[in-house]
Amino acid sequence: MTLTAVAPTTKTPLPESPRRFRVALAGNPNCGKTSLFNALTGARQHVANYPGVTVEKRTGQCEIGGSPAEIVDLPGTYSLNSYSPEERVAERELASRPDVVVVVADSMQLQRNLVLLVQILQTGANPVLCLNMADEARAAGQRLDVAMMERLLGLPVVETEANTGRGVAELLAAIRRASLAPIARHRVVLGEDLEGAIAAVSEHLPEDGALMLSGEWTAVRLLLGDVELSRRVAEMPAGGEAVYEAQRQRARLEAVTGLEIPVFVAERTFGFVDGLLRETRTPPPRIDARALSDRLDDVVAHPILGLPIFGAVLYAIFWLTFTLGEAPMGWIESGAGWIGQSVSSLWPAGSDSLLRSLLVDGVIAGVGGVLVFLPNILLLFLGLAFLEDTGYMARAAFLTDRLMHRFGLHGKSFIPMMTGFGCTVPGIMATRTLENEKDRLATMLVLPLMSCGARLPIWMLLIPAFFPPSWRAPVLWLVYATGIGLALALALLLRRTLLRGEDAPFVMELPPYRLPTLRSVLIKMIGRAGLYLRKAGTTILAISILLWAAMSFPKPASHQIDARIAAGEVVVAVPGAAASNGGHVTLSAADVAARRATEDLEFSAAGRIGHLLAPVFSPLGFDWKIVTAMIGALAAKEVFVAQMGIVYSIGDADAGAEGLRALLARDYSPLVGLSLMLFLLISAPCMATIAVTRRESGRWRWALLQLFGLTVIAYLTSLGVYQLGRLVV
Amino acid sequence: MxxxxxxxxxxxxxxxxxxxxxxxxxxxxxxxxxxxxxxxxxxxxxxxxxxxxxxxxxxxxxxxxxxxxxxxxxxxxxxxxxxxxxxxxxxxxxxxxxxxxxxxxxxxxxxxxxxxxxxxxxxxxxxxxxxxxxPSVVQAFGQCPMGVRPGDEAPCGAGSETCAKCALNHKEASMSVSRLKPGQRAVVTQITATGPLRQRLLDMGILPETTIDVERSGPGGHPLWIRCQGAQLALRRAEADCIRVRQAS
Missing domain, CATH: 1.10.10.10 (Winged helix-like DNA-binding domain superfamily/Winged helix DNA-binding domain)
Incomplete structure (x- = not known):
């Protein structure tokens, strides 16, 4: 090509002093790029999100030719056309000019995978071609002339098997070779007419016309009619000329070829790849190479059998998550309890030291609250990573998409929403498998409506308190069904309003089944769990300390109960002593402590807020006791039960469930019970959910929308139910 | 543009x-x-x-x-x-x-x-x-779904009787992929999608003159599971509607 445009000829080779050397891994989804990344970096990697988008960013360290190098795993993309957030992120990373770009291609799908290589060459990058899964392709009968491919492309080409680690050493050597001798000019041939048009446009580009990437790539994109880029170029001094030229060239090519430009460019690109493969590949992989995978799909993706099988797989994963997770969760809880007690015993018994309370009730309880989710998260992510890496996730999305799409969601929303029945936090984190930003946000925002495991103790307390045995199962079913129905309705509403926009194309690849390596599954699991601990953990801890403070301060100077004991109205019962009943109440020591706790809570900020907000909630049938307990439930939904126990002066709410139920049944009507359950189902998700939503969506905006949006909906629902119910009853 | x-x-x-x-x-x-x-x-x-x-x-x-x-x-x-x-x-x-x-x-x-x-x-x-x-050539083009302007209603569904009667279209009756049944094979004639969807389809190698095999369909007939250029893809009905094909010879 006769391009005057930017070719990276001025790239400096590896300098003598060990400088931070950067390598980017690019490739299609499902090409084994992440396994390769794991093989290159081992445990020395870091998972984060790109700012403002829900795209995962993986970086890692490795050593190339004795000097340290940073490796960036770009999100998997089929092209660089910047239509999806992944594509924009990949483009931005390429624009930061990594020293070498390793283009990872699935050897079984070379045709499509090499198209990305062509585009990356056009951006002026310095690539190495890595033909991954070479073993699979060889087994399918494909024979490649790698030396010929190197000659034709003019860049290092290596075959690797990322799963076994074979070829990784050669890849490192090739990266080094590429860095020492960067390609001066790529050898992509697209035909005179198209190349001429690209050259004509890039000649008209302003001096700094390279913009983000090379002049050639800019010219290609202008030809393709990239609206945003055209606007940007037109705004540059003398940039209008290039846009105008692109418009002319485009019209000319369309008139000459009779094809629309995107189709024409794609045809030429695929044509170049076809030619390259004809020269270097004899024979291509056999058609029946996927026979085993296809036979499996005949059963697993069967229009009738598929869904029941999927149900069974999901059940197995949830069962494993929540049964295997139970024991370690217990250990963490008792561990936190033990540490709390040990710390507590550093102070004399009965001391009301502020520091002790902060450490035990604030910090240790808060950290415990973060850690307690960890077993579930680890196990669930282990299961999900396995489903993803085997390729089953794509089948699950294929099977459920029709249903989910009716509600504006995606087939891949299904698993996170089912996970939400266990715990909302891992459910929200599982939305990572959704590629489209809007699908992902919609799923995330409505996920708290799936009644999570922590709410089960609430239902177990409230339902028997207000409903006769024959009503209990239907009411529980109603609560769950309300959650699901509302979640789907809200998802639809969100996709029609705030998250409106064209559906991202559902052109989902269904890769052949593969057995994932334990290593890659474990790395994925640990990476995501680490993300939870680091980011969500700090927020959760901060909020739990805040809530602790709200429930502990201010403290009353004295307790009424003590005054009544002093006045002789109340007598503390001594075990074994005969109960004398001379006009005063006899209480056990535990009861007295419980009364003190009740007074403390009522006097605290939380109690005062409860009193303050009571009028707001009285149209829903709630009094200050319920409101105060709900403030505590912000920390974790199940805390509601314990808080009701404190409000009603029952020392241990779980043990005293019967007593508490009796008191609830005395104070509230079943209608209030229903209104309360609906409110707790829909309203403000727990703070862990809020923190994770903030983390995963990248913006507070969405987390706050979730918090307030759901609370408002809960209020209106409970209001409606309670007021209508009163008319009827 | x-x-x-x-x-x-x-x-x-x-x-x-x-x-x-x-x-x-x-x-x-x-x-x-x-x-x-x-x-x-x-x-x-x-x-x-x-x-x-x-x-x-x-x-x-x-x-x-x-x-x-x-x-x-x-x-x-x-x-x-x-x-x-x-x-x-x-x-x-x-x-x-x-x-x-x-x-x-x-x-x-x-x-x-x-x-x-x-x-x-x-x-x-x-x-x-x-x-x-x-002048009938211009009229025919205006009435064929291929020539209908965006926004106008197509006078006939492509591949319908009207088109089948047309001598030129007789052999290459055009229809959309969403009409194909599992097990059927067809050749792409045109991609009618625009914007990101078209680019995505092109990226996946769905180009004019490539062959598409419909492997299976999801519960209730959609999405479709197709094979094209060695890759297997799932397409929703709306997406499948945007790929026009003719029967493979």
Whole structure:
């Protein structure tokens, strides 16, 4: 090509002093790029999100030719056309000019995978071609002339098997070779007419016309009619000329070829790849190479059998998550309890030291609250990573998409929403498998409506308190069904309003089944769990300390109960002593402590807020006791039960469930019970959910929308139910 | 694709041929052209016009009748007429044959008029003459789903009886992928999607003349599971509707 445009000829080779050397891994989804990344970096990697988008960013360290190098795993993309957030992120990373770009291609799908290589060459990058899964392709009968491919492309080409680690050493050597001798000019041939048009446009580009990437790539994109880029170029001094030229060239090519430009460019690109493969590949992989995978799909993706099988797989994963997770969760809880007690015993018994309370009730309880989710998260992510890496996730999305799409969601929303029945936090984190930003946000925002495991103790307390045995199962079913129905309705509403926009194309690849390596599954699991601990953990801890403070301060100077004991109205019962009943109440020591706790809570900020907000909630049938307990439930939904126990002066709410139920049944009507359950189902998700939503969506905006949006909906629902119910009853 | 006047900044210097055209039209109308009229007509600053005028003058295409008053030389007039003929011919083609709006047709003509070779021009004139004697071709195109303008209702579903009757379409009855049943094979003829979807389909290797096999469908018939160029893909009904195919021979 006769391009005057930017070719990276001025790239400096590896300098003598060990400088931070950067390598980017690019490739299609499902090409084994992440396994390769794991093989290159081992445990020395870091998972984060790109700012403002829900795209995962993986970086890692490795050593190339004795000097340290940073490796960036770009999100998997089929092209660089910047239509999806992944594509924009990949483009931005390429624009930061990594020293070498390793283009990872699935050897079984070379045709499509090499198209990305062509585009990356056009951006002026310095690539190495890595033909991954070479073993699979060889087994399918494909024979490649790698030396010929190197000659034709003019860049290092290596075959690797990322799963076994074979070829990784050669890849490192090739990266080094590429860095020492960067390609001066790529050898992509697209035909005179198209190349001429690209050259004509890039000649008209302003001096700094390279913009983000090379002049050639800019010219290609202008030809393709990239609206945003055209606007940007037109705004540059003398940039209008290039846009105008692109418009002319485009019209000319369309008139000459009779094809629309995107189709024409794609045809030429695929044509170049076809030619390259004809020269270097004899024979291509056999058609029946996927026979085993296809036979499996005949059963697993069967229009009738598929869904029941999927149900069974999901059940197995949830069962494993929540049964295997139970024991370690217990250990963490008792561990936190033990540490709390040990710390507590550093102070004399009965001391009301502020520091002790902060450490035990604030910090240790808060950290415990973060850690307690960890077993579930680890196990669930282990299961999900396995489903993803085997390729089953794509089948699950294929099977459920029709249903989910009716509600504006995606087939891949299904698993996170089912996970939400266990715990909302891992459910929200599982939305990572959704590629489209809007699908992902919609799923995330409505996920708290799936009644999570922590709410089960609430239902177990409230339902028997207000409903006769024959009503209990239907009411529980109603609560769950309300959650699901509302979640789907809200998802639809969100996709029609705030998250409106064209559906991202559902052109989902269904890769052949593969057995994932334990290593890659474990790395994925640990990476995501680490993300939870680091980011969500700090927020959760901060909020739990805040809530602790709200429930502990201010403290009353004295307790009424003590005054009544002093006045002789109340007598503390001594075990074994005969109960004398001379006009005063006899209480056990535990009861007295419980009364003190009740007074403390009522006097605290939380109690005062409860009193303050009571009028707001009285149209829903709630009094200050319920409101105060709900403030505590912000920390974790199940805390509601314990808080009701404190409000009603029952020392241990779980043990005293019967007593508490009796008191609830005395104070509230079943209608209030229903209104309360609906409110707790829909309203403000727990703070862990809020923190994770903030983390995963990248913006507070969405987390706050979730918090307030759901609370408002809960209020209106409970209001409606309670007021209508009163008319009827 | 880009509305010419409002996105292109005024500082940009238009190709000289466009100036020639403008001057010609102004001279036809008023007998002369002034810099400020040209600037106004082309929506640029007067300074920009002067630079281009100097170039045109150096090429011997324009002369200054008086200060500020510009006329065309014989050579210039001939060149301008040549462009204008092309412009009108192309506009007619886009408007009358392809059914584009007058505005869009004019813009497209502007973009193309400079690159049309004498040969292409000659062929196009002949094609117009042919259409004059055989207008049914234009009508047929306007009625076929392929030729229906965006926004208009298609008079018949592609592949329906009307099209099947058409002798040209008889062998290659066009339909969308969403009509295919599992086990059927077809060849892509056209991608009717736009924007990101079209690009995605192209990225996945779904190009005209590639073969598509429908492997299976999801519960209730959708999404479709297709095989194309060795890859297996799932497509929703809406997406499958955007890929037109003919039966594989």
């Amino acid at each position: 880009f509305p010419a006047a409002n996105t292109v900044p005024a500082s940009m210097s238009e190709p000289l041929e466009d100036y020639l055209e403008t001057i010609y039209l102004l001279v036809q109308e008023h007998g002369f052209a002034r810099v400020r009229d040209i600037a106004k007509a082309r929506d640029v600053r007067a300074a920009t016009v002067s630079i281009s005028l100097r170039k045109l003058s150096e090429a011997g295409l324009v002369n200054y009748v008086r200060r500020e008053y510009i006329g065309l030389t014989e050579k210039g007039e001939e060149a301008a007429r040549r462009i204008l003929t092309r412009h009108r011919l192309l506009t007619r083609f886009f408007q009358e044959v392809l059914g584009m709006s007058p505005h869009a047709a004019g813009q497209q003509a502007c973009a193309m008029e400079h690159s049309l070779t004498d040969e292409a021009m000659d062929r196009m004139v002949r094609f117009f003459e042919f259409l004059g004697t055989c």
